[in-house]
Amino acid sequence: MASILTSLGRTVLAGFILALIIVILFGTNVDVSSAAWQTFFFRWLHIISGVMWIGLLWYFNFVQIPSMPKIPDEQKPAIGKVIAPTALFWFRFAAMATVLTGIIVAALNGYLHQAFTLQAPFRAIGLGMWIALIMAFNVWFIIWPNQKRALGIVTVEADVKAKSARVAMLTSRINTILSIPMLYLMSAQSHGGL
Numbered sequence: 001m002a003s004i005l006t007s008l009g010r011t012v013l014a015g016f017i018l019a020l021i022i023v024i025l026f027g028t029n030v031d032v033s034s035a036a037w038q039t040f041f042f043r044w045l046h047i048i049s050g051v052m053w054i055g056l057l058w059y060f061n062f063v064q065i066p067s068m069p070k071i072p073d074e075q076k077p078a079i080g081k082v083i084a085p086t087a088l089f090w091f092r093f094a095a096m097a098t099v100l101t102g103i104i105v106a107a108l109n110g111y112l113h114q115a116f117t118l119q120a121p122f123r124a125i126g127l128g129m130w131i132a133l134i135m136a137f138n139v140w141f142i143i144w145p146n147q148k149r150a151l152g153i154v155t156v157e158a159d160v161k162a163k164s165a166r167v168a169m170l171t172s173r174i175n176t177i178l179s180i181p182m183l184y185l186m187s188a189q190s191h192g193g194l
């Protein structure tokens with residue numbers, strides 16, 4: 001057991017194997033060759049990626065940003081040079097995976113075009129998808145380039161660095177605002193919330 005829990009890779013693999021065992025033991029209604037199950041499978045991957053993405057967004061906003069002023073200057077590099085770059089790596093690739101799996105789910109459900117054009121029965125998921133796309137754009141094209149300057153991954157002058165840190169922080173706050181209606185709309189499509 002310790003050999004599993006001391007390795008992140010093996011721990012994550014153990015989670016997937018446990019899910020498989022649960023499906024084998026209790027999945028009386030599972031037909032992996034059916035389109036319905038395959039759509040469901042991508043929905044599951046979509047939720048896993050989305051939790052990773054929004055979990056890290058909320059970590060930045062609820063934990064890291066408010067804690068920074070309380071951390072002594074000589075300890076700040078531990079966050080800036082070690083923790084933040086790792087968190088940002090998983091953050092931006094989780095955002096990408098969420099968008100890709102979400103688009104696959106919408107396509108498999110047969111409403112990709114109707115959702116993007118906000119047609120009546122698909123307005124909830126369509127609005128959710130547009131908001132999430134804006135958020136993913138912010139991650140890749142505003143937060144990440146500004147964080148590279150703020151964290152010193154790209155070297156710039158001190159005033160540019162400070163400005164970049166502020167732009168990254170404010171954009172991250174905008175994504176936190178957007179995450180709340182976005183999640184409402186994601187879950188509203190199949191459960192009658194709009």
Ligand code: HEM
Nearest residue numbers: 047050051098099102103105106129132133186187189190
């Ligand atoms: C551009 C990005 C995204 C796209 C294209 C997308 C697309 C979709 C689609 C098509 C569904 C199925 C809706 C249905 O018919 O019930 C869905 C469900 C869902 N999405 Fe997204 N999504 C995106 C971003 C996100 C994000 C960032 C999260 C954050 C966690 C998220 C969480 C969920 C959840 C939890 C469901 C399941 C809802 C349910 O079954 O009740 N999505 N998404």
